Amino acid sequence: MAYDSENVFAKMLRGEIPCNKVYEDAFALAFHDIHPQAPVHVLVIPKGAYVSMADFSESATDQEIAGFFRAVGHVARELGVEGDGYRLLANHGVNSHQEVPHFHVHLFAGRKLGRMLAEPKN
Numbered sequence: 001m002a003y004d005s006e007n008v009f010a011k012m013l014r015g016e017i018p019c020n021k022v023y024e025d026a027f028a029l030a031f032h033d034i035h036p037q038a039p040v041h042v043l044v045i046p047k048g049a050y051v052s053m054a055d056f057s058e059s060a061t062d063q064e065i066a067g068f069f070r071a072v073g074h075v076a077r078e079l080g081v082e083g084d085g086y087r088l089l090a091n092h093g094v095n096s097h098q099e100v101p102h103f104h105v106h107l108f109a110g111r112k113l114g115r116m117l118a119e120p121k122n
Contacts, residue, residue: 001101003049009102013047023075027067030075030107039110040079040086044072050103052092072105081109 004010011017012029019031022042033041046068050056057065076082086109091098 001051003051003055004101005049007100007102009045009100009104010049013045023071023078025067025071025074027064028071030071033106037106038108038113040081040108042075042079042107043104044068044075044107045102045104051101052098052103053090054092056103072107076107076109079107079109081107084109087113 008017012019012031019029021029021031023030023044026047028044028046030042030044033043046056046060046064048056048060048064050060056068060068072088076086086107089106089108090104091106
């Protein structure tokens with residue numbers, strides 16, 4: 001899948017669409033999700049044009065990868081969620097319900113989050 005430079009996250013990175021920013025550095029932008037699924041629900045996106053984790057891990061530089069994941073850790077520390085725990089989630093493709101074709105990580109915290117996946121229906 002080719003990167004779409006008109007996706008909502010690309011527009012946020014260019015400052016065309018506002019976001020409720022939590023953190024920003026040379027490698028990443030973190031902001032509150034507009035439809036939170038937990039008391040703390042923050043998205044962390046790399047500054048580069050990557051569609052998915054597969055694209056990011058294959059095409060990003062070592063510096064971009066390290067900088068991005070350090071930013072994720074920084075955000076968790078700044079939000080004060082390390083003590084009680086948090087979950088990171090990155091969706092990839094249609095079956096995972098990836099809504100924006102720009103690689104991003106969801107950080108969920110603030111309550112017990114339950115099982116990773118729902119029980120399959122028979």
